[in-house]
Amino acid sequence: VISAAGGAALVVTDVGYTRLQREWRGWLADRLDVPLVQVESEAVIPVGVVSGKQEYAARTIRPKIHRLWHDYLVPLDAHDLRKQTRDWEAGEDVSDPTRLLKTLPIDHSVPPGDEEGGENAAHDLLEDFITRKLDTYDTRRNDPTVDGSSRLSAHLHYGQISPLSAALAAREHGSPGADAFLEELIVRRELSFNLCTYNPHYDRxxxxxxxxxxxxxxxxxxxxxxxxxxxxxxxxxxxxxxxxxxxxxxxxxxxxxxxxxxxxxxxxxxxxxxxxxxxxxxxxxxxxxxxxxxxxxxxxxxxxxxxxxxxxxxxxxxxxxxxxxxxxxxxxxxxxxxxxxxxxx
Structure with missing residues (x-):
């Protein structure tokens, strides 16, 4: 990342809520010769805007989020950022991901899952969820014997899809299922961001x-x-x-x-x-x-x-x-x- 920033005016990253993510961003900021800007893209509503303290439960954070979310549930200006990027050396040959994976110091006894990752797969999942599952999400999401959930969690975790994109698509579609989905995607998910931000022992x-x-x-x-x-x-x-x-x-x-x-x-x-x-x-x-x-x-x-x-x-x-x-x-x-x-x- 440091080598890729050569010639840049600034480096932009998302906000990291966990301890490790904050350490990564701190390490990077100390070594860059240009400003490092964090954009709160993992949350629909910035954590600090919602609350300045650890919230007790979903019932205490929900009204604070509901008062704000219509100000933040707005589409971003459409720009094709891919046209504005330039080629850079990754430092590693990424043409063979399987070979590269074998070189990493990770637990190789855990096999890969059976689902495809990446931005395209994430948006295909969202489209399938909106058109096929959202109408019944409020009644079927708690039944593990049916395919009733969005299955977007891992894609959200790795930044392969924006929660704002998912929220806007669900809101536009409507239905009681959309209300239940927005509760999970925004209220419950951002309650966990609140936990990691304000509780130093969130993982203990x-x-x-x-x-x-x-x-x-x-x-x-x-x-x-x-x-x-x-x-x-x-x-x-x-x-x-x-x-x-x-x-x-x-x-x-x-x-x-x-x-x-x-x-x-x-x-x-x-x-x-x-x-x-x-x-x-x-x-x-x-x-x-x-x-x-x-x-x-x-x-x-x-x-x-x-x-x-x-x-x-x-x-x-x-x-x-x-x-x-x-x-x-x-x-x-x-x-x-x-x-x-x-x-x-």
């Missing part, structure tokens, strides 16, 4: 709310009927066929249905000796396999399992007053046995 157990850590500590010594090692969890070797199916979906495709991810996390809390270890195992498994791992959404979702952005519920063993989930809830909401068959061994 210490970042959970005090009430959740207190109630989990009170029940940390409760008896666990089952306990599993990291290796057993990673290999989907538990007694629970529904949990195993969710884990297999993640390891085979690089994604897990969001509703199943909540159940998946709650069970890890039940099956590990301490809540601190449960958090560690969830984070390790998620970031190892999910295409959008290490994303603010990941940290918010894992934190939610242990009480983040939630409220106290009925007290139970192990969970204390943290929200509980069981297989009975899955059976009431959809055909969980069909899901288990889809991702059978």
């Amino acid at each position: 157990y210490e970042g959970l709310p005090a009430w959740a850590r207190a109630t989990l500590a009170e029940h940390a010594g409760d008896r666990r009927e089952y306990t599993y090692t990291r290796a057993e969890l990673d290999a989907a070797q538990t007694h629970d066929p529904y949990w195993n199916a969710a884990q297999r979906q993640m390891t085979r495709t690089g994604r897990m249905h969001n509703y199943m991810r909540m159940y998946w996390g709650k069970k890890i809390l039940e099956w590990t000796p301490t809540p601190q270890q449960a958090y560690t195992e969830m984070l390790w498994l998620n970031n190892r396999h999910e295409q959008d791992g290490r994303d603010p959404n990941s940290y918010a979702s894992i934190g939610w399992v242990l009480g983040l952005h939630d409220r106290p519920w009925t007290r139970r063993p192990i969970f204390g007053t943290v929200r509980y989930m069981n297989a009975g809830g899955l059976k009431r909401k959809f055909d969980i046995d069909r899901y288990a068959r889809q991702w059978a061994e």
Whole structure:
């Protein structure tokens, strides 16, 4: 990047919300001879404009976003930026991506997923979602046995599509499904940006709310009927066929249905000796396999399992007053046995 900036008047990047992204941008800014400008393109509404503090839950950030989003849900001026770019040396031969990938210091035991990445694939997914799924998104998105989600999360994570483009397309189409999609794309997603911006421990157990850590500590010594090692969890070797199916979906495709991810996390809390270890195992498994791992959404979702952005519920063993989930809830909401068959061994 530094060599490519030769002759440039400035370098523009998006805002990074996670610690690693901020470190990358800081490293780059220290080494450039020209200004580095950050543009908040991952959020529809800039985080600091919405709120100057960590928000307690979706219900506290939602009205703040709703007051602002019509000012920001506007199309950008259309420019073909490709005509304004110039060729530059990448420093690496990228003609053979598979060969280049083998040279990187990454965990090569994790296989590639079965979906295509890139800008074109992202926009094809969005078009398919808008025309075929959006009308029923509000009723079908929580059923993992049907293809009812947008599947845009990884593309958003890697900047292959703009959330503004997706939001405008959904709003133009209309329908109750569009309202539900905008809630996920803007309110819930930007709640996770708020978390990473204002909570320095967003990716650690210490970042959970005090009430959740207190109630989990009170029940940390409760008896666990089952306990599993990291290796057993990673290999989907538990007694629970529904949990195993969710884990297999993640390891085979690089994604897990969001509703199943909540159940998946709650069970890890039940099956590990301490809540601190449960958090560690969830984070390790998620970031190892999910295409959008290490994303603010990941940290918010894992934190939610242990009480983040939630409220106290009925007290139970192990969970204390943290929200509980069981297989009975899955059976009431959809055909969980069909899901288990889809991702059978």
